[in-house]
Amino acid sequence: MFDWKSIVKPNGKPFCALTAGLAVFLTVVFLLEQVISLEDRMELSPDHIFNLGRLSSYPLVHLSWLHLFFNLISLMGPLNLFESQHGTVYTGVVLNLTAILAGLLYCIVGKLLYPGESVAGASGWFFTLVGYFSWKASLATPRTQLLQTPYHFPTALSPLILLLLITLFVPNASFWGHLSGLTVGYMIGSQEKAFSKLSPPSWLIKKIENRLDVYIEKIPPFVKYYREVEVEDNDRTDYSWLFEPNISLPLHNDPPQQTRGSGRVLGTA
Template identity: 35%
Template sequence: MVAVDVKEIGAKALHLAKSKPPALTTGMIVFLAFLYFGDTSGRWRDANVLNRDALLELEIGRISMYPLFHLSFLHLLVNLVSFIPLLGMYESVHGTVRTGIVLNVTAVLAGIAYCIIMIILGSDTAVAGASGWVFTWLAYFAWKQHEVNPKITLAGRIPMLTWATPLIPLVLSAIVFPSSSLLGHVLGLLVGYAYGMGYINFLIEPSTNVVEWIESKITPVIAILSYIVTWVTEVEARQLRTQSVGNILPISQPGSSIAASNGPGHVLGSE
């Protein structure tokens, strides 16, 4: 593959959504807020937190839905601030429908791994929240950027391998939020790295024909939503993907300072 200017790809992606925000990303903000504020009794959350029983009892809903529920307003707020920019960048390059599919598959992969580990350890610790996704996307973008720029410098003087940059928010989140699930964050990272390296593409990447078929079935919905948000179609996204190696990650070229910080992906809450 031929490396291209990451900034150029980012500019094209932003051009798609310059007048209106990406559809799924916008919907995620509304949906996560609705699930938190609408669940005044905590009944929805309690029914969807992830623990080992979800796998033992084959509760597929819990294995895929746990990132949508949060344990406190701070938990929700920090995850939204951390996750939404990453999701928006991904959706703008990869398309709205494909992004939804990838969200679900990455949640399930990390969720199954978490349950297996909890079974082995004999622990019934439950987790919920979108920070597993935060770390998945940090790892994915970091690896893709690593393919273009293997090394960066922090503060203009500290060299670091590009793929390792998500380890900084991983450590920070463990320090600032000691009750968060370090295991959940690590599993999110591992899924993101695996995705970036292409090891799970056979699970995570639907064919372009499948995505276009899904879009054809929801054309009326796309038409309505396009008045208020940007629905990134598979055709638009495919044009960007064919040009993109590094995708979008706000980090520097080798020898320069970091242009923007990858904020901590707090908190995969634990109970």
């Protein structure tokens, strides 16, 4: 079951600042789409593999209110949890980098398999985060029980079930776009130390935040800005997994102990 309290208010703190701000920003972008044609300028297709603007902006554009609504509902929980554990600035960097990496993967494969298709929407971020958290969870719990049955399956592969269900039951959902996001999530989860080297160093983030302190202090109190100084010493061993909040998920990928037993759119069109 979902532990909604730990997801929406991690550590008993208010909703995270970047997560809340992103929800507002995506809504504003969608409203602008009703006046200005942004879809043709921002959606991503294999032909745009060298277009950095599209590679980083395609998650921001949505094709309908339902598309936006379901992407926001699915993304806010895992993103809020991630931001509370990694910091606000780092999370912003991760969103940009993962959009580019997933976009590149989508375009490379698309050159061979679907050269004429395009994607848009933030659900790729959702699959990246779910892939990341499921990989971390698998280090503590390699196999997960299937509901109340005696059957178990690999924890790391649990997002694939969601991927298949969405592909089957959501019209025009982009299987390849979602799979690209999920693959990037697995990559980050398995190589988090290496991935973190792509982001600005901690000392630089703290320096920037110190310079912008007067503006950070003006952020409304009903959202929480996570400064780098608050999370830099966090070994992140006390992860709250989306489905099993009582397990502790490791930051680094140490060898697990042996145990016995147990266009098309990204999201809703």
